[in-house]
Amino acid sequence: MSSIEHRVIVGLEIHVQLCTESKMFCRCAVEFGQQANSRVCPVCIGMPGVLPVMNKKAFECSVLAGLALNCRIARFTKWDRKSYYYPDLPKNYQISQYDMPLAEEGFIEIPVGGGRAKRIRIIRAHLEEDAGKNLHTAGSFSQVDLNRAGTPLLEIVTEPDLSSGAEARSLAVELQRIVRYLGVSQGDMQKGHMRFEPNINLAITKDGQKFRTPISEIKNLNSFRALERSIDYEEHRQLDEFLETGAVLETGSKTTRGWDDDREITVLQREKEESHDYRYFPEPDLVPVELSDEWLERIRERLCELPLSRQMRYVDQYGLGEYDAGVLTAEVATSDFFEAVVACGAEPKRTCNLLTQVGLRLANEKRCGIDELGVTAEGVAELVRMVDHGRVSAGAGEKIFETMSDTGKDPDLLAEEMNLIQKSDAGELEGIVDEVIGENPQAVEDATSGGKKSKKAVGFLLGQVMQRTKGRANPKVVSEILAGKLN
Amino acid sequence: MEDLTAIELRERIARGEITSVAAVESVFSRIAGRDGAVGAYISTDRERAMARAAEVDRRIAAGEEVGFLGGVPVAVKDNMCTEWGATTCGSKILENFHSPYNATVVEKLIAADAIIVGKTNMDEFAMGSSTENSGLKRTVNPWDTCRVPGGSSGGSAAAVAAGFCYAALGSDTGGSIRQPASFCSVVGLKPTYGRVSRYGLVAYGSSLDQIGPLTRTVADAALVMDVIAGHDPADSTSVDEGIAGGCSYLEGIDKGVEKLRIGIVPGLTTGADESVQRAVEAALEVYKSVGAEIVEVEMPHSEYAIAAYYVIATAEASSNLARYDGVHYGYRSTGAEDYVEVYSKSRAEAFGQEVKRRIMLGTYALSSGYYDAYYLKALKVRNLIRGDFAVAFEKCDCIMMPVAPTTAFRIGEKINDPLTMYLSDVYTIAANLAGIPGMSIPCGFDHDNLPIGLQILGPTFSEGKLLRIGRMYEKETDWCRRRPSFAD
Structure with a gap:
């Protein structure tokens, strides 16, 4: 019997589109979904005689992202031309960074469950310009839309430290949170703001011998799901291929495969990566960028607490569940709002419940951020306190939150107006309890009989009281009264 | 009027003694009479020029201020983009290319109320030293029509020499302003890299290209420099150093340079024609006679300059010219079956021999495995040459030598021998x-x-001093007043 074990090795090449107002080297607006070739100028369409001028904002965004990815930021960087011919590349060279990327040697931490994080090393991150798009919808001709040409792109390359599709997905989600927290990208995979190209192969141990399968690079991934599934698919495909053919990694044996989202398989695109000679050389039209300590410090000051560390802090400090903490930290607006409410003295768990169950639902319905619902952190904190003190029920709290969002009124006033103040006055409630007991002798008998029926009967009686008070009785107080009467 | 300098002309126009319209008309009548033989212009726009001249005249008549070049007819090399007409670069690939924008220098000429009469011929993409590499037409030397005007700004030099304009812009990547200026007996200035914006100059060797004036006199060159020099936000490599705050090249041009120390490089020019060497020696005597001191300096790395240049310039060119692919604009082959053939056939059909040669050289120099041996080494040579000049300029204000080893050579004499060229x-x-x-x-x-x-x-950003030094000589001699006589 032969023994075989395998391990998946994945590294990612990631392109993040920066959400600057204008393009990398000209003043054209970065805007998508516009009429083809309507966001272009002589510079980004590569007319004769034009010169690039660096977008400082894009450089700042990139340095900020580099810092968030724990990279060493180069104090001196330059631009290089990367030459290749393709119709969507108007100059037939791309302005990029070759041997002096702006950021190197960093890492990103990804959650791997159980409150633990795994560190994925980052080799480098550099800034470059995007190409346009070739459209193949006009019969035997292709058309080129250059609206995207010149959009700033941050290319991030990781070490092959990932060992599953799930981890790759986790990294993608984490990176999305980070770039959104920092405000450097919209990070929408469907819209191509973040593009992931995994390089994957297997380390196989068969009968004590070690093998490496040929590397595939997967393209055309436009969702987190596709990223994960494509790696899982490749894992099995490569294992099958190895068992069938015994093919192992050789230099230059990297193939390119495209993800077919409908069939959920990868399809061979290029057998052997042509050994492209990009003829890199320093871009003579741009001056090198030198960073001062002061400038770098100013950028560093803009670095906020990153989502994963916030998430873990919410678990540790507030005792929230990992899932809830993840939901709260998915968007910086939600997380910041949560922090603001807690800073007003609200109890974190109840705040979390209110925000995740009502706030996010409303925000989703209204397609806005939780901070744009028209409720203030102070108001929400007050509402949380009211629920906490039993002035209103948890259910009433949710109704009040909704109305706060519609009217902007403060929760105390709304509780009165909506008649949602809980009856906690034992004297008043006792009378109602007595009435209910008097009218339901069977239930009282069951309740006092002990056993299975008892719990159900107590619940029924409690329900009757709540009904009679139109839900405004404090269930805790009612339970105590009931218990006293039935004993 | 034909013999006036640009400065003299603009003063007479400003005083109302001559109208700009008359100046433009006389220029066009000379073009009509002689440019058929000379071939300086690729295109002219008489209507546009006349309309602008009339506008300048109207403003002067109304007592309004006009710009530094108010009403003066000028020419622009056809590698500088203009919103009107074609910008061809002397190439079939751009023969029908119409730029959607003006080069910064063109904007500055317009702002200074210069009248741009046309676009001048050049070696294709400024690659050449005789203008014979133009893919569109031939230009000859107005002093001897069997000879080349030099290049690549041969059209601009010939236009100024022949009286087809009062000043012209050229571009200089390895001598393309100075050498044709020398061959045509006009003044040509290649400014410090970064002194004049390159925005809108169709790139050949981006780290070497620089726009400058070709004029009848040194003072005229100073005048044009006052118009075109300065930082341009659209050109990251341009700077304001030394001319910020409205400092003028023309002002004080006659002040000369006291205790002028002229550097000469012994042994450097032994390969030059004897007549060339003698003329330069005579010029040095003139300088001595007005008090200059001659000092010897060394240029130990100059023998490597040509080799380094042809690596760096061609490497940059191979990349700069990649965009002429028949996809987005310019010539497209009609015989292409797929997009790769659109590239290969369009380029094969529309680029000339010299351009192809340099693209091949540059592509090779940048290829993986050769980069270090060629491009990187060339950059090292470049630094050493920079260092040579820095050391030399510690001992002198300027260095003098011939522009070219020969005078204008015969058409066809060197065209099949690129290395000699x-x-x-x-x-x-x-x-x-x-x-x-x-x-x-x-x-x-x-x-x-x-x-x-x-x-x-001169040292970087010493144009002001260079112009004053040139002017010292100009005042002592009358070479600049000589005009070619046409055998009409």
Whole structure:
């Protein structure tokens, strides 16, 4: 019997589109979904005689992202031309960074469950310009839309430290949170703001011998799901291929495969990566960028607490569940709002419940951020306190939150107006309890009989009281009264 | 009116003694009479020029201020983008290319109320030293129509020499302003790299290219520099150093330079024609007679300049010219079956021999495995040459030498021998590699009555001083007043 074990090795090449107002080297607006070739100028369409001028904002965004990815930021960087011919590349060279990327040697931490994080090393991150798009919808001709040409792109390359599709997905989600927290990208995979190209192969141990399968690079991934599934698919495909053919990694044996989202398989695109000679050389039209300590410090000051560390802090400090903490930290607006409410003295768990169950639902319905619902952190904190003190029920709290969002009124006033103040006055409630007991002798008998029926009967009686008070009785107080009467 | 300098003309126009319309008309009548033989212009726009001239005249008549070049007819090399007409770069691939924008220098000429009469012929993409590499037409030397005007700004030099304009812009990547200026007996200034915006100059060797004036006199060159010099936000490599705060090249042009120390490089020009060497020696005597001191300096790395230049310039060119692919604009082959053939056939059909040669050279120099041996080494040579100049300029204010080893050569004489042709730039290339300014001023004629140019090189951003030094010589001699006589 032969023994075989395998391990998946994945590294990612990631392109993040920066959400600057204008393009990398000209003043054209970065805007998508516009009429083809309507966001272009002589510079980004590569007319004769034009010169690039660096977008400082894009450089700042990139340095900020580099810092968030724990990279060493180069104090001196330059631009290089990367030459290749393709119709969507108007100059037939791309302005990029070759041997002096702006950021190197960093890492990103990804959650791997159980409150633990795994560190994925980052080799480098550099800034470059995007190409346009070739459209193949006009019969035997292709058309080129250059609206995207010149959009700033941050290319991030990781070490092959990932060992599953799930981890790759986790990294993608984490990176999305980070770039959104920092405000450097919209990070929408469907819209191509973040593009992931995994390089994957297997380390196989068969009968004590070690093998490496040929590397595939997967393209055309436009969702987190596709990223994960494509790696899982490749894992099995490569294992099958190895068992069938015994093919192992050789230099230059990297193939390119495209993800077919409908069939959920990868399809061979290029057998052997042509050994492209990009003829890199320093871009003579741009001056090198030198960073001062002061400038770098100013950028560093803009670095906020990153989502994963916030998430873990919410678990540790507030005792929230990992899932809830993840939901709260998915968007910086939600997380910041949560922090603001807690800073007003609200109890974190109840705040979390209110925000995740009502706030996010409303925000989703209204397609806005939780901070744009028209409720203030102070108001929400007050509402949380009211629920906490039993002035209103948890259910009433949710109704009040909704109305706060519609009217902007403060929760105390709304509780009165909506008649949602809980009856906690034992004297008043006792009378109602007595009435209910008097009218339901069977239930009282069951309740006092002990056993299975008892719990159900107590619940029924409690329900009757709540009904009679139109839900405004404090269930805790009612339970105590009931218990006293039935004993 | 034909013999006026640009400065004289603009003053008379400003005083109302001559109208700009009359000046433009006389220029166009000379073009009509003689440019058929000379071939300086690729395109002219008489209507546009006349309309603008009339506008300048109207403003002067109304007592309004006009710009530095108010009403003066000028020409622009056809590698500078204009919103009107074609910008061809002397190439079939851009023969019908219409730029959607004006080069910064063109905007500045317009703002200074210059009247742009046309676009001048050039070696294709500025690659050449004789203008014979133009893919569109032939230009001859107005002093001898069997001879080349030099290049690549041959059209601009010929236009100024022949009286088809009062000043012209050229571009200089390895000598392309200075050498044709020398061959045509006009003044040509290649400014410091970064002194004049390159935005809208169709790139050849981006780290070497620089726009500058070709004029009848040194003072006229200063006038044009006052219009075109300065930082441009659209060109990251341009700077304001030394001219910020409204400092003028023309002001004080007659002040000269006291205790002028002129550097000469012994042994450097032994390969030059004897008549050229003699003319330069005579020019040095003139300087001595007005108090200059001659000091010897060394240029130990100058012998590597041409090799380094042809690696760096062609490497940059191979990349700069990649965009002419038939996809987005310019010539497209009608015989292409797929997009790769659109590239290969369009380029094969529309680029000339010299352009293809340089693209091949540059592509090779940048290829993986050769980069270190060629491009990187060339950059090292470039730094050494920069260093040579820095050391030399500690001992002198400027360095003088011939512009070219010969006077204008015969059409066809060198066109099939690229290496000999490349040697035409042996004295001019170092300035581009070092980024320093260099000027060519007329300093005599050889036995065939062909013009000889004196080259004056200075440290970076010393254009003001260079112009004053050139002016010192101009005042002592009358070479700049000589005009070619046409056998009409």
